[in-house]
Amino acid sequence: MKIRAITAAVVLLAGLAGCGGQPASHNVTLRMTTWSNNEAHVKLFTEIAASYKQTHPDVTVRFDALPFESYTTTVTTQIAGGNPPDLAWVLENAAPDFVSSGALAPLDGAIENESDLTEAATKLWRQDGKLIAYPFSTSPFGVFVNTDLIKQLPEPWTWESAMAAAARSKGLVVRDFDYKNWDNLATIFQGWGAEAWSADGKTCGFNQPAMVDAMTFIHKSIFTDEAMPGPGTSADFFAGEAAMTVTQISRASLLKDAKFRWTLVPLPAGPKGEYSVIGQGGVGVLKKGKQADAAKDFLTFFTNAGNSAKLAQFFPPPRKSQLTAASLAKANPLLEPEQLQDVVINGIETGVVKPSHTSNAELSQTVRSALDPLWKPDADVPAVLNGVCTAIQPLL
C-alpha cells in the first residue's frame, strides 16, 4: 500500500513538473549552423544579427559553428535526432542532396532582387527554377605562388609550364586533396575538359579520353616529375613548404603574416584553353525547423545587398552588382584589383562548380576507394579509371 502511495506521488509530481511548459512569450531564437569559427567571420555574423534585432527585438540568432570535416554528417544527425537547425550552410558537394530531397524550404521571394544573382552561381541551388538555397559564397580556385621561390611565372601560363616550374622548385600542392578529396583535382582535370560524370549525372566520365589524359598528366607530375608531393607526404604552402598551391581565394587570409612574397594568379590553361573552377557554400532554411517563417525572414535580411557587401570581404558574393574589382578590393585588402578581376570576377562568370551529385557522400567515397590504386608509381592509369567507372556506374 505504502509503495503504491509513493509511486502515485512520484508520478503526480512528475506530471505537474511536465505541465510547467514554456513561459508564454513570442521570443524566437534561431540557430544557424556554419562551418566557420573564424573570429572575424563570427564577429560579422553577430553584428548582422544584432542589427536585425533592432527591428525585430523578439528574434535572437545564434550561430553554431560545427567542424568542417564532419559538417554535413553533423547537420544530418541533428535532423535525424529531431533537433534541426533553423538555417544551415550547405557545402556544394551536399547541394544536390539538400536541394532535391525537399529538406530545405524554397526561398520564394525571400531573396531581395533575385535577378541580381549570377546564373552560374545559382545553378546548383535551384530546383524546377525555384531558388532553394542562397549561394552566399562563390569562391573561385586560383594558384597562390611563392615569388621568393618562383621569381618569374612561366610564359605561357599552362599546366605543362606550371608543373615544370614546380618541379624545379618546391612543388605544387592541390590544397585539401591529400589523396582523399579527389574532387579538388577538378581544378586540374577541367583544363582537359574532363568531367567526373556527364551533366545529367548518369554517365561516368572517368574512363573518357579527356580524363585519361588529365589523370596521366597528374600521375606523371607526381611520380615522374615529382612536381607534386606524393601520397603520405605533407607540405603546406602557407608555411613556405611548397612553391605553389591551388586553392580558393578565401585562403588569402592565411597569408596576412606570410614570411615570403606571394602572388595570386588564375588556374593555368589546360589543353582545352582557359577555364575556372568554383567552390560554393549555400545557406538555406530547414523545412523541419520549428520557425521556418522567421528563419526565412532573417535570411532575407542576411543576404540583402547591404549585408552581402559586408560578407563579400570573406565570401565572394553571387550578386552581379557587387562583382566589380573596385567593390571587392575594398573588402579584400590583401589582393590587388587586377587579381580580383582575373581570378574572382572572371572566375565566377565562367566557372564550373566542383563535381557534385545526389548521394554524393557514397559516390565520392566509392571514387576515392577506386582511385587509390592510381597513387602508385607503376599504376596503369586507363585500367584504374575503368575500375572507377565500374565501381560508380550502379550509383549514377
Place this chain on the structure above:
Amino acid sequence: MRNRDSLTAYLFIAPQLAGTVAFVLVPLALVVWYSLHEWNVLADTFDFVGTENYRQLAADPKLPSVLGATALFSIGLVVLNLALALLLAVLLDQRLRGTTFFRVVFFSPVVVSLVAWTIVWGFMLQSNGGVNGLLDAVGIQGPNWLRSGGTAMASVIVVQVFKNVGLNMVLFLAALQGVPASLYDAARVDGATAWTTFRRITLPMISPTILLTSIITVVGSLQVFAQIAVLTQGGPGTSTTVLVYYLYQQAFQFHAFGYGSTLSVLLFLIVLVLTVFQWQMRRRWVFHEN
C-alpha cells in the same frame, strides 16, 4: 520483511538500472526497430520495409571484404596484444632494478587521449614521417605505411596495440604476482626447466586473467573506430574498412540510417556469439573453472 529488503535492493540498483535501460536497452531495441525501416533523414521519410535491409545485407557486395578486414584486425590485435602484454608482464615481474620505471612507461599510453595518440602516430607514419626517418638513418627505405593495403592494416593494429598493451600488462602482472611461490619452489625441487614451469604452472594459474583480457580485447577490437577514422578513413581501397567504420559510413555519411542499423544488429550478434563462445570454452582451458 523480505519485501522490504527487496525494495531496498531495487532502490539501490535503480540509478544504475535506469541508466542501463535508457542508454543501452532502449537504444538497442530502437536499433532493431530502425533496421526494419528505410529512413531517409533529408527527405524526412521513415517507411517500414520489413526484412528488406537484411536482404540487402546478405547481398551486399562490400560485406565480405568488410568482415574480412574486421577479422584480420581483431585476430591481429588480440594475438599481438595478449602476447606482448604477457611478455612484458613476465619481464617486468622480475626483481630487477628499474622495473617500476618500465611499468610506468608501458602503461602511460593507456591514459593518453586516443585521438591525440592516433593523430601523432598519423604524422609518424607518413612517408616522410618519423618512422621512415629512423629507418632511413639505418639505410632502410621504409614503405608508405598508411597508403598501401598490407602495411595500412598492420599500422592500425600496431598503433592500437601500443596504445592499450599496458592495461593487459598490468592485469597479467597482478595475476603473476598472485601465483603462490610454493608452486615454483616445488617445481624447482622437481627439476623443472623455466619453460616447463611457465607452461605447467604460470599459464594455468593466470588463465582466468587470460580469459578476461581476451574477452575485453576481442570485444574492444570489434569496436575500433577512431583509429580508422583518423589514420586511414577505411583506405587504401577498402582494406581497413572494418564493420564499425562501415556502419558509420552508411548511417552518418550516406544517410542510410535503416541499413546502418541493420549493420549494428549484425555487429551486436557477432559480439554476442564470440563472447558466449569464449565463455563456454572457459571450462576447457581456464584453470579455476575445472
